[in-house]
Amino acid sequence: MTAQKAIEGCKRGDRISQKFIFDEYSEGMLIICLRYVKSLHDAEELMQNGFFQFFRSIDRFQFNGENSIGGWMKKIMVNECLMFLRKNVGLNICNDEIATGPMVNDGPLSRLGANEILQLVLALPVGYRTVFNLFVVEGYSHKEIAAMLNIAVGTSKSQLNKARAMLRQALEKKETFYEK
Amino acid sequence: MKNNLDCNIIREKLGSLDPLSVGVVFGKEQAWDKLQARLDKKPSLTPHGHRWAAVAAMLLLTVSVVGYFDCSNHSNHLAKANPRFDKPNVSINAARLLYRSAVPSPVTPQIRPKCTSADRSGRRGTSKSKISKKEQTFFASDIIPGRGVGARLPDSQVTVVVRLNSPAPATFPMQVIHVNELGNRPENNFVRAIASVADQSIDTRNLKVLHNNELNQQQFDIKELLRFNNRTLVHTLFSRPAAHDLNYYSDDDIQPGRILKSFFKNQ
Numbered sequence: 001m002t003a004q005k006a007i008e009g010c011k012r013g014d015r016i017s018q019k020f021i022f023d024e025y026s027e028g029m030l031i032i033c034l035r036y037v038k039s040l041h042d043a044e045e046l047m048q049n050g051f052f053q054f055f056r057s058i059d060r061f062q063f064n065g066e067n068s069i070g071g072w073m074k075k076i077m078v079n080e081c082l083m084f085l086r087k088n089v090g091l092n093i094c095n096d097e098i099a100t101g102p103m104v105n106d107g108p109l110s111r112l113g114a115n116e117i118l119q120l121v122l123a124l125p126v127g128y129r130t131v132f133n134l135f136v137v138e139g140y141s142h143k144e145i146a147a148m149l150n151i152a153v154g155t156s157k158s159q160l161n162k163a164r165a166m167l168r169q170a171l172e173k174k175e176t177f178y179e180k
Numbered sequence: 181m182k183n184n185l186d187c188n189i190i191r192e193k194l195g196s197l198d199p200l201s202v203g204v205v206f207g208k209e210q211a212w213d214k215l216q217a218r219l220d221k222k223p224s225l226t227p228h229g230h231r232w233a234a235v236a237a238m239l240l241l242t243v244s245v246v247g248y249f250d251c252s253n254h255s256n257h258l259a260k261a262n263p264r265f266d267k268p269n270v271s272i273n274a275a276r277l278l279y280r281s282a283v284p285s286p287v288t289p290q291i292r293p294k295c296t297s298a299d300r301s302g303r304r305g306t307s308k309s310k311i312s313k314k315e316q317t318f319f320a321s322d323i324i325p326g327r328g329v330g331a332r333l334p335d336s337q338v339t340v341v342v343r344l345n346s347p348a349p350a351t352f353p354m355q356v357i358h359v360n361e362l363g364n365r366p367e368n369n370f371v372r373a374i375a376s377v378a379d380q381s382i383d384t385r386n387l388k389v390l391h392n393n394e395l396n397q398q399q400f401d402i403k404e405l406l407r408f409n410n411r412t413l414v415h416t417l418f419s420r421p422a423a424h425d426l427n428y429y430s431d432d433d434i435q436p437g438r439i440l441k442s443f444f445k446n447q
Contacts, residue, residue: 015216022212030206031197040204048215114193115202117203121194137194138186 128163
């Protein structure tokens with residue numbers, strides 16, 4: 001079954017097509033949710049909510065290649081995660097001054113594995129982590145992030161810089177640990 | 181440039197993640213079963229629907245409470261304006277009017293002797309008596325065949341209940357004329373209306389009636405006559421002197437709720 005046929009089947013409400021899409025994308029979407037909420041249980045719940053929304057609103061979806069499915073689904077998942085964070089965690093991002101911290105050196109980053117980077121990202125405070133995920137991983141602009149989180153553009157930039165500064169500190173600690 | 185490089189590295193690394201590499205055990209089949217159960221479920225009332233239902237209920241409650249207190253305030257205002265005209269008496273009078281056909285009126289008919297013009301002029305200066313509630317409520321039952329009226333109503337089965345709610349007592353002595361005497365006056369159309377009802381030809385809209393009691397001397401436009409099956413006329417002048425908006429009810433329209441509503445509205 002191709003992705004296009006699966007999407008057509010989903011629009012008809014075909015369970016097999018829905019199962020196909022779920023099998024294809026569920027793991028990737030779970031990792032996306034996990035980057036935002038840390039807890040695996042919450043991430044699973046959000047992933048299910050996201051798929052539910054995806055199948056409910058599939059009529060509005062226009063298939064433009066396989067990437068379009070992942071892109072649309074990712075948007076839904078991110079929205080679900082942000083809603084969850086606003087509701088349960090209380091995504092309070094204060095309007096700090098813009099801090100222009102030092103950039104993270106690419107040397108230690110390239111040496112780290114994906115799982116280690118994920119752990120470092122998950123160790124960030126929720127505000128920093130959310131902005132970092134939205135900007136660095138999802139590729140949203142500061143303007144879009146500001147609109148999504150209902151904050152100022154400057155705040156988004158500030159949060160990102162602080163997140164980077166924290167990551168740098170964590171990387172330096174790791175470097176020292178490896179050197180020792 | 182460096183910033184972009186950082187971002188790219190992180191994006192690539194995080195993008196290549198899968199649950200197994202992170203060490204996450206994910207029950208895909210269980211998750212699918214749950215999702216399928218949710219998809220099978222028919223969409224019930226949405227959260228927005230719940231909200232709207234709650235808002236509608238609150239609105240209804242508010243309107244009922246405001247309406248209730250509005251009625252209470254009107255009654256209280258009336259009671260404050262004239263302490264003798266308190267709420268229980270209003271209810272009693274309303275009940276009297278509602279069940280007029282079933283229960284005989286506790287107020288005895290006030291039948292006064294014939295008045296000559298000389299008597300009226302003499303009484304004009306002497307009727308500065310204290311006005312009781314009974315006097316405010318003017319009942320004239322069993323119109324006695326007499327001058328003018330009796331000739332037109334030989335059966336004497338028409339009963340007229342006239343109610344004047346005017347809480348403010350008169351500040352100057354006024355002429356008192358019994359309703360039965362109104363027929364003697366050429367300008368009075370109320371008795372003619374009674375006669376027309378007795379003849380079963382009702383045309384009582386926009387007629388004028390002149391009531392002179394001990395409270396005031398005013399002209400009312402009659403737009404409301406309640407007619408019962410036993411040929412009883414109940415003329416409810418519930419309105420205050422400023423508001424003469426009265427409605428006409430036929431036999432079928434006589435419902436206690438409507439009458440009460442009209443009563444409180446006009447109060």
